[in-house]
Amino acid sequence: MSEEAQEDQDGQEAPGSGIPLVFGRVLKRLRVQAGLERAELGRRTGYSAATITSYEVGRRIPNAKFIRQADEVLGAGGLLIDFIEDMERAQYPASFRDAAKLEKEAAGLHMYDALVINGLLQTKEYARTVFTNWRPLLDVDTVEQRVAARLARQEIFERKSTPTISFVMEEALLRKGLGGQAVMRGQLEQILLTGQRRNVEIQIMPSDCEEHPALSGTFTLISTAKGRRIAYVDADKGSRLYSDDQTVREMEERYGILRAQALTPRKSLALVEKLLGET
DSSP, rough: OOTTTGOOTSBOOTSSSHHHHHHHHHHHHHHHHHOOOOOHHHHHOOOHHHHHHHHHHHHSSSOOOHHHHHHHTOTTTTGGGHHHHHHHTSOOGGGGGHHHHHHHSSSEEEEEEESSOOOOTTTTTHHHHHHHHHHHHOOOOHHHHHHHHHHGGGGGOOOOOEEEEEEEEEEHHHHOOOOHHHHHHHHHHHHHHHHHHHTEEEEEEEETTTTTTTTTOOEEEOOTTTTEEEEOOTTTTTTTEEOOOHHHHHHHHHHHHHHHHHHOHHHHHHHHHHHHHHH
C-alpha cells in the first residue's frame, strides 16, 4: 500500500500505519523480551492493558510521558525516546505538522478564529464535540487521538520561556452552543481561566460590528525566538504556512485592525462571564 493510501482525507496517517505502527512493533518486542504482559506494563506506566494493545498495533499514538516511562520500565536505553519527535508529528494532520512544531517553540502567538474556539483554549469535551462532528466521520480511535493531540498543545501555557499569546474570536462562537449547555459552560469557564494568565490576552469581536478586516477566515501569526515571522492560514483542504514578508505583513495589518475593533481584554472577559451566567 502506498503512503498516500495510508493517510486519511486530510493527510493524517491512518491508525495502524506509518510511524505509529513501527513504534508499536518495537514496543511489543521490548515488552516480550522483558517478560512483561501488557497488563503489567500498563500497571507500571499507569495505563490499561487495552491502551497498551492500541499502542502496539498502532491504533493510538502515545504521548511523550508514556514513551519515557516505557523506555525506563523496559530498559530500552533511549530506543523508544528516539521516537518522541516523530510520534508528536504523527499525531497531527500533515497540513498542521510544521505549524505545530513552530507553535510549540514560538515566542509569540496571535490567533483569529471565526468557526470554532481556538484549539489552545478548548476543553476535552468541546474538542471531542468538534471531532465527532467532522465529516466524513472519523473513527473512535482517530477522534480520541486528535483530542489528546489538541490538549497536548496546551502545554505551551506551562512553558518556562513564556510566550506572548493573544486571541481574537467571534462573539458568535460563544453563543453557538456546540455540544450542548454543559459543554459550552465548561468551555466558557476555560476561556475565563486562561484569560487570567499574565501572558494571555483574549478579545471578542462583537457580532454587531459594522466593519470587519478578516472576512476571509481564520489565521495565526507566529514569531520565533530568532525573529522569524510566519503566518498560518487554516482552511479546509488548503491550510498552509507563509513566510514571505508581504503576506505576513498583510496578515499582521489585518490582525492589528481586528484587535482595534474588538472589545478590550477586560470587556471581553466580562462578556464571557455574563454569557456563563446565562448558560
